[in-house]
Amino acid sequence: MSRPKLPWSIEENPLLCQWVDFSEPGIARVFSAKVEIGQGIVTAIAQIAAEELKLPMSKVLVVSGDTRCCPNENYTAGSMSIEIGGTSVRMACAEARHAIVERAARMLDADESRVAADGGLILLGGAPAGLDYWQVAREVDWKRPITGTAPFTAPESSTFLGKSVARLDLPAKVAGPAFIHDLELPGLLHGRVLRPPSYGARLRSLDQSAVEHLPGVVKIWRNGDFVGVCCEREYQAVRALEALRAGARWIESEVSSGTRSWRELLPTLRSIDSESEAGERPAGAANVRRLSATYSRPPIAHASMAPSCAVAVYDEGRLTVWTHSQGVFPLRGALASAIGLDESHIAVIHVQGAGVYGHNGADDVALDAVLLARQVPSRPVRIQWNREDELAWSPLGSPMVVKIEGAVSAAGDIIDWSSEIWSGPHGQRPRARGPVNLLAAAHVDPPIPFPEAYEVLSGFAGGARNSEPGYDLPHRKIVLHSLPGLPFRTSALRTLGGYANVFATESFMDELADAAGADPVEFRLHHLSDPRARRVIETAVRLADWQFNAERGRGRAAGIGFARYKNTAAYVAVIANVEVREDVRVSKVVGAVDAGLVINPDGVVNQIEGGIVQSISWTLKEQVVFDGRRVTTRTWEDYPILRFDEVPELVVDLIERPDCSPLGVGEAAQGPAAAAVANAVARALDLRIRDLPITRERIVAASAAAPA
């Protein structure tokens, strides 16, 4: 029998004992480095483990994101947690139960085929054999490598897989303490960090005299351009920070010229270029119509509801850090490099924070806490950012410009497609490039500056994600202009470049369909042979209020968007109905999803609903403003997000594929939702807006510029 292909997480962490532990009677502890960031992963992993161990969920305890005991699975990112992390837990748990059965058979001196493990008990010929899992587990060698040969529970006979199990973490969250912000430790100090007023600002002088004698101040620490303060109580720290701010003199400088539109600015910046090309241009097509259009998106903020927070304690040369980072292991390495302490002396433990949508300030605030904890040994230090720092200093989703050129034949076939992308880097997480990549490291003396980062198509290219259309095209070419010199930090935000590329691709598909005089749905289906892709589009159309033949420019219309995330993950088609008066109002959205085997259907629907709503917020409202020195969108007033009265009616339909591999959904809906809204607006106005967000100002400007 050939060895099955093992998921990456198992290859890196091959032993059963790295995944499962039965040392506590009555409980199976399951280890995962995939962490809860609001997406329901811990519940899904508990479902998977309970299923394959054949235990009730109450007997399964998922321990996630703890460098002291969990497998190193790098980051919780890229919608890979179910695909890789979940499949790994499934494999490990199936094999653990098999190991118990095998050992129990020997203990009972029985043939393995007559022994079963179910509900925590060992059965012999279907009857309890007087042994439980934990008695047998003591006799199992858990240091054995996972082979991937133990069969999984079949979907049709599963108890927990495919069931809408309620989120395990929700009851605490609606009743009391539940987040890292709420962590209580003896002797806890509350700290704050004084961030520079702008990128490139240097601290000329700091008058601490007015701060030192404030009540509760335990420590003020300045190092280079980094200033922090620790106090006995939290509000004392809030006051001390304001006093420090008043006593700080900074030298600021212009870091970019900055006020032009992203569409104009990005193609003028220094770029590192790479390209890929596939297929052949068909020869001899007649009456070809060529089209070209350029689209853009601004930088977007994570704008998590909670400001980033971390707690650290430094005691006798050992460091313990509590964080809501998406990657406890890479963070441990980055912290070790930043402060020159061996990784073996650092424990990094995940505690839930507010929703994380990519690389936000979670890692940065951990270094803030570590730097200050080292100044007050043995006392835990809790650092919480304020709202302004969260919006201004967290890494941003990169602005992008996407120019697409295409040709459609008289027969309505797309015969050429090329896409040119200008984008900052999307992957600058700690350790992703260079050893550190943490904010405070760039402010201390000597600084560890952020390395110059860019992407190429042959490697990790977040900017090109989903730039390859999922359609059957005879020839396509992708050019990526990666921009290493953006004046602010950009990194992973949900979908990376997928949001802009799908928005552009799917807008352009509508523009091509118009040029071909075709119905946009028919036009898409005409270029799609993948039956799973066709099915989500057909499903969305069936469920939606779809009137393509309606007259254009009447202020009300529907639009469609489709993509398979990363061209390898979940398929999503979205149809949006919009009404445009002064602003765009999205009245109804239908989403059809094929995510393969679904572990938790309600969890998937919840993620898709959230992805659609967040995408509408990005598409209609959100843009970070940079004035050449600093991010000026620092409050919820400057950076509005979608409100309750702007949220549409939502219908999400899951296409069940229990025999297919599970596919992540956290990032699958955003691109299609943006395109559906943009295409609907283009029909409602009979005017296409190609720059996001589609605000009232943009509509007015586009209307004024349009030929009468």
Next chain:
Amino acid sequence: MSTTHTIVVNRTPYRVTVDHYETPLLYILRDDLGLKGTRFGCGNGSCGSCTVLVDGHAQRSCELPVWSIEGKSVTTIEGLGTVDRPHPLQRAFIDFQAGQCGYCLSGIIMTAAELIGTGAEPSREKIVAALDANLCRCGAHARIVKAIEAAWKASTLGAAR
């Protein structure tokens, strides 16, 4: 200069001493009383995460100086119900899985508690209007509205019994 204040939170009177008389209630709740279900979001009353009831009215505890609530009755999410004995709103939020990260929910539930406390049936429009100044970043809005509608029905049925 430190000042001492008597406040009533979840029907329990407390005497608290603060360094600054304008210390916002939020920090008293979290730091002094250990009531960490009330959450900091923005510090200027624009996101609603820190909402509590003051004499039955939803207010932003990050902006309420402690002196201003003397003689008034404060209710936090802990005063509404517990994991084991949830309030109909908390129950409904779990039933509808109305949340993703859950950080905004405490403030949203307290805002909804004022609405439900009036006894009049809240229409969808009224719920949406009441939540106008509460933000949710994960996009759980539609479920949240449904949960509040269901909670009102559950609480009025409970009261009629």
